[in-house]
Amino acid sequence: MDTLIKNGLVVTATDTYTADVAISGGKISQVGADIAAPAGVRVIDARGKYVMPGAIDVHVHLQLPFCGTVSADDFENGTKAGACGGVTTVIDYAIQQKGHSLWEAIEARRREADPKVCVDYGLHAGITDWGIAGKEMDDVVKYGIPTFKMFMVYKAQGWMAEDSDLIQALEGTARNGGMLTVHAENDSAINLLIDRNRGRAKELGAYGHALCRPNYTEYEAIRRAILWAEVTGGRLYIVHMSTGEGADAVKDGRDRGVDVHAETCPQYLLLDDERFKGPDGHLYGTCPQLRKPADQARLWRALADGTVQVLATDTCTFNTTQKAMWGGDFTKIPFGMPGVETMLPLAHTCGVGAARFSLNRLVQVCCTNPAKLFGLYPNKGTLAVGADADVVVFDPDRKVTLSHKNLQTNCDWSPFEGFELKGYPAVTLSRGRVVAENGKFVGEVGHGRFVQGHAWGKLD
Numbered sequence: 001m002d003t004l005i006k007n008g009l010v011v012t013a014t015d016t017y018t019a020d021v022a023i024s025g026g027k028i029s030q031v032g033a034d035i036a037a038p039a040g041v042r043v044i045d046a047r048g049k050y051v052m053p054g055a056i057d058v059h060v061h062l063q064l065p066f067c068g069t070v071s072a073d074d075f076e077n078g079t080k081a082g083a084c085g086g087v088t089t090v091i092d093y094a095i096q097q098k099g100h101s102l103w104e105a106i107e108a109r110r111r112e113a114d115p116k117v118c119v120d121y122g123l124h125a126g127i128t129d130w131g132i133a134g135k136e137m138d139d140v141v142k143y144g145i146p147t148f149k150m151f152m153v154y155k156a157q158g159w160m161a162e163d164s165d166l167i168q169a170l171e172g173t174a175r176n177g178g179m180l181t182v183h184a185e186n187d188s189a190i191n192l193l194i195d196r197n198r199g200r201a202k203e204l205g206a207y208g209h210a211l212c213r214p215n216y217t218e219y220e221a222i223r224r225a226i227l228w229a230e231v232t233g234g235r236l237y238i239v240h241m242s243t244g245e246g247a248d249a250v251k252d253g254r255d256r257g258v259d260v261h262a263e264t265c266p267q268y269l270l271l272d273d274e275r276f277k278g279p280d281g282h283l284y285g286t287c288p289q290l291r292k293p294a295d296q297a298r299l300w301r302a303l304a305d306g307t308v309q310v311l312a313t314d315t316c317t318f319n320t321t322q323k324a325m326w327g328g329d330f331t332k333i334p335f336g337m338p339g340v341e342t343m344l345p346l347a348h349t350c351g352v353g354a355a356r357f358s359l360n361r362l363v364q365v366c367c368t369n370p371a372k373l374f375g376l377y378p379n380k381g382t383l384a385v386g387a388d389a390d391v392v393v394f395d396p397d398r399k400v401t402l403s404h405k406n407l408q409t410n411c412d413w414s415p416f417e418g419f420e421l422k423g424y425p426a427v428t429l430s431r432g433r434v435v436a437e438n439g440k441f442v443g444e445v446g447h448g449r450f451v452q453g454h455a456w457g458k459l460d
């Protein structure tokens with residue numbers, strides 16, 4: 001034994017009980033009552049605190065080249081920020097370039113990430129050229145990247161998948177046990193609205209963004225993707241779902257037995273499109289966009305009742321200088337915001353604290369479900385003997401007023417500035433090493449490792 005977490009309230013996806021957690025060689029070696037600490041063992045006193053599995057943020061874009069700039073949290077700082085917020089694994093994207101192999105993108109991303117990551121990470125393979133990727137998909141699953149991403153938007157950028165690509169990729173997942181994750185928005189409807197509003201860009205300001213991506217541009221694409229999953233028997237996952245109608249569509253699909261899962265993000269639960277009307281409205285530009293309070297309410301219910309299985313962040317940090325590149329034209333906003341560091345404490349305060357769901361449900365949506373769906377379970381996502389000692393000691397009573405000034409992220413603003421939190425990670429351990437204490441990173445650059453996911457990941 002090298003570390004012992006004493007007297008905490010252990011919280012898993014299903015159970016809550018007082019116990020000690022012993023760690024040996026980066027793994028959990030024992031969970032039980034009154035474990036004695038041999039001499040020389042580091043003891044972490046968790047009395048009055050929760051002991052939870054580390055959170056897994058399955059949707060981050062660290063150092064992503066986008067909109068003529070690169071997202072401001074790189075693999076080093078982005079994973080430090082994660083550690084400070086109780087996130088012990090992130091999954092980023094290796095996005096194929098048209099005319100090139102998936103392997104090139106994967107190898108390039110690994111070269112960027114491996115020396116810098118401070119907690120463990122995995123990758124999704126982003127497919128932009130099905131003609132090439134289709135031949136590589138089965139081997140990519142075997143390599144340990146069982147999840148693929150396709151964009152139903154971004155035609156102008158050369159990223160958009162045609163329906164025929166989606167159908168074939170879903171057929172692939174039915175064969176190889178991978179899962180297709182999709183960014184579901186209707187590209188041509190959005191472009192029509194952008195063309196109609198472009199002339200009024202000056203007058204509309206950032207709110208123009210909200211006018212060009214009404215709810216139907218998302219839920220039409222979600223319904224279409226679910227239909228393709230249904231007719232192919234493929235495995236589908238909707239990323240960053242933002243609309244109430246999207247949640248209804250996922251519920252309908254799941255009720256019919258379609259293998260579809262969905263994720264939503266803190267920004268869609270906690271912020272609405274009134275933000276675009278303020279002087280800093282452009283900071284809140286994301287795709288999809290922030291919606292209405294009714295969507296927030298529906299998504300909270302969906303997260304609580306199982307329609308939505310995963311909370312993730314779509315972290316893509318752009319600071320105010322980068323965001324200023326929009327120059328008053330809503331079509332030029334670099335889309336994205338920071339988030340990996342604040343997901344778990346926000347979900348605790350606004351989910352558990354507001355009685356929207358239980359502590360066990362918090363662990364399900366932030367830790368266990370992502371581990372299961374993305375093929376990392378049972379090594380990650382739970383507190384069990386033999387699992388990686390990715391652990392968060394969470395202080396449910398610590399009060400924090402969120403401000404970018406106190407966060408690790410390389411961002412000079414926070415979408416959640418001023419939010420009053422009750423509960424914050426006190427200690428984060430990654431494979432048994434303490435990597436953050438009270439919101440400060442104390443780990444080591446390069447400690448993180450690439451983790452392989454396995455195929456056929458599922459919840460039960």
Ligand SMILES: [Zn+2]
Nearest residue numbers: 059061240314
């Ligand atoms: Zn994203």
